Amino acid sequence: MPDEILDNVKELLNKEIGDKKVLEQIKRAAENNEAISNYERNYVRKLIDDLRKPPEPEIEITLEQPTEISQPQEQVATVVPQLQTSTILTHKPRDxxxxxxxxxxxxxxxxxxxxxxxxxxxxxxxxxxxxxxxxxxxxxxxxxxxxxxxxxxxxxxxxxxxxxxxxxxxxxxxxxxxxxxxxxxxxxxxxxxxxxxxxxxxxxxxxxxxxxxxxxxxxxxxxxxx
Incomplete structure (x- = not known):
């Protein structure tokens, strides 16, 4: 197991996952063939499982747009009265x-x-x-x-x-x-x-x-x- 746990610890350190101080201690113990506690092994295993766990498929939630009910607009005919302007020209009598x-x-x-x-x-x-x-x-x-x-x-x-x-x-x-x-x-x-x-x-x-x-x-x- 020391080789496997060492590789896992290195991978976690490279990806900056987990407690760096704890992982460095486990890495040093694995490199020196020192005893590694079950707690440390379980810690590394849990981080690796979470890292390699396939991501859950994203559930796309499609929100239906409410259908706009168009109200028929009443066409109001605006009657603009046409004003007839009468121009009265006053001519001054010329000689x-x-x-x-x-x-x-x-x-x-x-x-x-x-x-x-x-x-x-x-x-x-x-x-x-x-x-x-x-x-x-x-x-x-x-x-x-x-x-x-x-x-x-x-x-x-x-x-x-x-x-x-x-x-x-x-x-x-x-x-x-x-x-x-x-x-x-x-x-x-x-x-x-x-x-x-x-x-x-x-x-x-x-x-x-x-x-x-x-x-x-x-x-x-x-x-x-x-």
């Missing part, structure tokens, strides 16, 4: 003259652009089927205009000297209300557009269109109604 000035200014800009395009492409602005005021040198597409109408001006100079021709319109009071210098073609022809509206066009009456080019001068009157 009729100012409105016409604004419209006339914008329209004149459009007319100038159109005249440049027409002149560049060599397209003459001629009669539109209405009564035409014509003198050859200076032509109008109509004899009368209302506020906001487009005035088509064209003509043909007898000379091609000079690059531009001067056109102007005076109202019934003789006030200059529109003027433009336009490029004349090599053939002497010219054309442009104007808007019957804007500053100076407030009153109805007889208006005068004038043309000046080199030594040539011409004028035509037309009726304007605002």
């Amino acid at each position: 009729k003259t100012n409105i016409k000035v604004l419209i006339g200014g914008a329209a004149i800009a459009v007319a100038i652009i159109a005249a440049v395009v027409l002149g560049t492409n060599g397209i003459d602005v001629g009669p539109s089927g209405s009564t035409t005021m014509s003198s050859g040198l200076l032509d109008l597409d109509q004899s009368s205009y209302d506020g906001g109408d487009i005035i088509s001006i064209s003509g043909k100079s007898k000379t091609s000297l000079g690059n531009t021709i001067s056109l102007s319109i005076e109202n019934a009071g003789g006030e200059l209300i529109w003027a433009e210098n336009i490029k004349i073609k090599d053939s002497g022809e010219y054309s442009t557009l104007a808007i019957a509206g804007g500053p100076g066009w407030e009153n109805s009456g007889t208006y005068t269109l004038k043309m000046e080019h080199s030594s040539e001068e011409e004028q035509i009157t037309f009726s304007f109604k605002n």
